[in-house]
Amino acid sequence: xxxxxxxxxxxxxxxxxxxxxxxxxxxxxxxxxxxxxxxxxxxxxxxxxxxxxxxxxxxxxxxxxxxxxxxxxxxxxxxxxxxxxxxxxxxxxxxxxxxxxxxxxxxxxxxxxxxxxxxxxxxxxxxxxxxxxxxxxxxxxxxxxxxxxxxxxxxxxxxxxxxxxxxxxxxxxxxxxxxxxxxxxxxxxxxxxxxxxxxxxxxxxxxxxxxxxxxxxxxxxxxxxxxxxxxxxxxxxxxxxxxxxxxxxxxxxxxxxxxxxxxxxxxxxxxxxxxxxxxxxxxxxxxxxxxxxxxxxxxxxxxxxxxxxxxxxxxxxxxxxxxxxxxxxxxxxxxxxxxxxxxxxxxxxxxxxxxxxxxxxxxxxxxxxxxxxxxxxxxxxxxxxxxxxxxxxxxxxxxxxxxxxxxxxxxxxxxxxxxxxxxxxxxxxxxxxxxxxxxxxxxxxxxxxxxxxxxxxxxxxxxxxxxxxxxxxxxxxxxxxxxxxxxxxxxxxxxxxxxxxxxxxxxxxxxxxxxxxxxxxxxxxxxxxxxxxxxxxxxxxxxxxxxxxxxxxxxxxxxxxxxxxxxxxxxxxxxxxxxxxxxxxxxxxxxxxxxx
Numbered sequence: 230x231x232x233x234x235x236x237x238x239x240x241x242x243x244x245x246x247x248x249x250x251x252x253x254x255x256x257x258x259x260x261x262x263x264x265x266x267x268x269x270x271x272x273x274x275x276x277x278x279x280x281x282x283x284x285x286x287x288x289x290x291x292x293x294x295x296x297x298x299x300x301x302x303x304x305x306x307x308x309x310x311x312x313x314x315x316x317x318x319x320x321x322x323x324x325x326x327x328x329x330x331x332x333x334x335x336x337x338x339x340x341x342x343x344x345x346x347x348x349x350x351x352x353x354x355x356x357x358x359x360x361x362x363x364x365x366x367x368x369x370x371x372x373x374x375x376x377x378x379x380x381x382x383x384x385x386x387x388x389x390x391x392x393x394x395x396x397x398x399x400x401x402x403x404x405x406x407x408x409x410x411x412x413x414x415x416x417x418x419x420x421x422x423x424x425x426x427x428x429x430x431x432x433x434x435x436x437x438x439x440x441x442x443x444x445x446x447x448x449x450x451x452x453x454x455x456x457x458x459x460x461x462x463x464x465x466x467x468x469x470x471x472x473x474x475x476x477x478x479x480x481x482x483x484x485x486x487x488x489x490x491x492x493x494x495x496x497x498x499x500x501x502x503x504x505x506x507x508x509x510x511x512x513x514x515x516x517x518x519x520x521x522x523x524x525x526x527x528x529x530x531x532x533x534x535x536x537x538x539x540x541x542x543x544x545x546x547x548x549x550x551x552x553x554x555x556x557x558x559x560x561x562x563x564x565x566x567x568x569x570x571x572x573x574x575x576x577x578x579x580x581x582x583x584x585x586x587x588x589x590x591x592x593x594x595x596x597x598x599x600x601x602x603x604x605x606x607x608x609x610x611x612x613x614x615x616x617x618x619x620x621x622x623x624x625x626x627x628x629x630x631x632x633x634x635x636x637x638x639x640x641x642x643x644x645x646x647x648x649x650x651x652x653x654x655x656x657x658x659x660x661x662x663x664x665x666x667x668x669x670x671x672x673x674x675x676x677x678x679x680x681x682x683x684x685x686x687x688x689x690x691x692x693x694x695x696x697x698x699x700x701x702x703x704x705x706x707x708x709x710x711x712x713x714x715x716x717x718x719x720x721x722x723x724x725x726x727x728x729x730x731x732x733x734x735x736x737x738x739x740x741x742x743x744x745x746x747x748x749x750x751x752x753x754x755x756x757x758x759x760x761x762x763x764x765x766x767x768x769x770x771x772x773x774x775x776x777x778x779x780x781x782x783x784x785x786x787x788x789x790x791x792x793x794x795x796x797x798x799x800x801x802x803x804x805x806x807x808x809x810x811x812x813x814x815x816x817x818x819x820x821x822x823x824x825x
Contacts, residue, residue: 230322231303232296233268235286240268240303241296251296252289253326255363255370256281257354258424259334262301273302284377285330294327300359313443320362320435324404329367331360337375345380350393358423358432364394365404366435395420395492406436410495410534411459412467415488429484430455438462449483453614456481457509464504466518467494467534470543473565478558480514480614494543497535499571501601504533513555513613520547520606521578525622525694525809527559529567530610531574541568547612557616578606581692623809625650625659625668626688626696627801630813645672647732655803658688665690666735671814688812689738696796696810699737 231242232251243249261277273279282299289297304315323329333352338345349372354360364370370383383390383401391398396417400406406414414436423429430451431443439458444451456468469480471487482488498504499519507516523529529544536543544567548559558565579597628646648658648669658669667689687699795813800806 230298230318231305232298233282233286233303235289235295235297238273238282238286240265248325249296250294250327251298252285252292252294252328252330253323253367254281254285254297254299254330254332255323255354255360255367256332256334257357257360258301263299265302265305266307268302281332281334285332288330288373288377289328292328298322298326309443316431316443317434317440320366323363323366324368324435326367327369329363329370331363331370331372332377333372333380334375336380338378338380345374349380349386350389355393356420356422358418358421358429361394361418361421362432362435364390365396365400365406368404397492407438410467410491411437411463411465412470412488412491412494412534415468415471415482415485416491416494418485419487419489419491421485427451433485452484453479453481460507460509460514464506465496465534466532467491467496467543469532469545470494470534470566473558473560478560478565479616480558480612493537494534495537496533497537497542499531499533499542500575501598502533509614510611513611515609515611517609519574519578520610521574521581522606522692522694523567524561525624525690527561527622528556528606529569529574531569531571535571536568539568540570542571542574543567544569544574547610548616555611555613557613559616575601581606623657623659623801623804623807624690624694625657626810626812627803628656628658628671629795629797629811646670647672647729649729649733655801657801657804657809660690665692665694666738667733670733686814687737689735691738696812697738698794698812700794 230245230248231240232249233239234241235252259278263273263276263278263282267273267276273282278301282302285297285299289295300315300319305311331354333349333354335354336345336348336352364383372380372382372386374380380386387398387401390396390401394417397409397413400409400417414433418429418433418436421429421432423432425445426448427443427445429449433455434440437455437459439455439462441454441458447454459468470491471482472490473482473487502519505517507514507518509515518530518532520528520530523546526549528547528549530547531542531544534543535541546559546561546565546567547556549556561567575597578601582601625648646653646658646669649661650659651657651669660666660668667687669688671686671688685700689697691697797811797813798808799811800808801811
């Protein structure tokens with residue numbers, strides 16, 4: 230370790246076992262700093278930064294320290310090996326110093342005042358990447374203003390420092406950063422900057438007690454390397470609890486800025502789930518973590534960490550079409566994480582486990598632990614570091630060629646759609662992410678004295694987010710019925726959110742434990758729809774997401790009508806390339822309905 234003699238201003242080298250008591254300087258680089266070669270050449274006294282060196286040496290002598298370390302001139306930066314050693318050792322050097330002097334050149338005590346003003350909090354010193362470890366590591370740190378007047382210590386200024394930096398007071402007083410989660414420590418660095426992009430990562434080596442070689446020129450890849458080194462040494466999953474700042478997030482964050490909202494994220498167990506080892510492989514992160522189907526082609530994976538204030542756990546969204554057996558982190562509704570109560574997650578997981586394993590008829594002796602162990606969503610995941618270009622899936626339906634009467638339905642008034650999220654421009658209806666059930670109801674009007682059947686369709690998703698539909702129809706009414714024009718097939722249109730909820734009732738989607746396992750037992754209920762006093766015939770259609778073939782529980786009725794139902798999962802140009810389910814209802818041209 231190279232030190233400056235505070236009396237002679239000369240550099241002197243000490244082996245590791247012979248390092249004397251020394252002070253250390255924390256500052257930000259400014260114009261004409263004294264460098265190593267300036268000290269060797271004797272040019273240092275003519276540099277503008279020499280005054281700072283002198284004042285630091287004089288303060289060290291007053292504190293009975295014969296030597297002082299200053300980063301500008303105690304490291305030979307022409308030697309890559311020495312620079313790498315210094316960066317990997319710097320936290321320990323600050324930690325082992327007798328005293329640390331934090332010089333805030335842009336702070337100045339006003340004449341006659343003994344307490345520094347607001348410019349203390351506004352100092353650029355708080356924004357620099359390297360000063361984070363220089364604030365935490367030393368046993369004692371004294372702050373000095375522009376004229377080298379003492380303005381306080383870390384202890385006396387504790388409240389102001391904690392508020393300015395977002396660092397917990399215990400971390401500043403006890404100096405044990407490992408008592409805090411990875412996400413919390415990253416949040417301390419989230420608003421700090423460095424001249425060299427790589428230093429954002431290199432300045433955090435001591436905070437996380439890791440070592441790695443310096444590769445200047447790699448840019449922000451250094452921060453990814455830092456996270457990879459942390460994962461090798463820690464099982465703290467809060468390292469994945471960051472919020473993305475781009476629309477194509479990676480598994481690991483691109484910079485500490487992504488952790489800006491993680492001050493209160495701490496490790497926490499999840500009921501009924503035991504932590505297990507995880508590791509980075511050449512194909513991505515291999516991890517066993519509880520996850521549930523959250524939306525179409527999307528899982529929510531729950532991390533073993535939560536917000537210690539709200540007690541809500543942190544979940545990350547994973548897309549499933551990254552490749553065979555692979556997942557990738559994605560955005561959902563412009564968010565990359567989801568906060569959720571652990572009991573709510575367990576409730577959703579149990580529901581999915583029960584319906585996928587047993588249907589609705591779950592044996593009474595089956596315990597929660599057995600269901601969770603049997604869950605298909607409790608196995609290992611392989612999560613890629615670099616995802617694919619994710620445009621998101623339409624969680625809903627686009628109405629394609631939906632018609633039963635080609636001529637009569639040319640006017641848009643012949644079709645009525647009821648949905649909470651309906652876009653007539655793109656002809657799409659959507660469900661809120663994370664829910665399943667009814668996406669919308671499509672009702673076909675018909676002209677007076679029509680000989681064609683009336684049709685109403687419920688579209689939705691089952692618990693596995695596979696599309697399902699319920700079709701109601703009836704044949705022309707008997708001659709005794711008044712042939713007045715029918716305004717709508719709906720008796721009373723929903724006038725409030727509560728009425729719409731009743732109309733979009735989802736009881737028909739569930740798990741009945743029959744052959745295809747995802748259709749509800751309340752299939753005959755269609756609240757709010759009437760067919761002019763006639764009891765309609767009904768048909769339940771179910772479409773698998775695996776082989777994409779239409780399966781019908783009862784096919785005779787549908788064949789009688791001449792109706793043809795089609796689902797296809799395809800790219801939708803109107804939605805800028807997003808994929809989604811397109812629903813089509815076709816009517817045979819030559820069909821003549823059978824009279825009852």
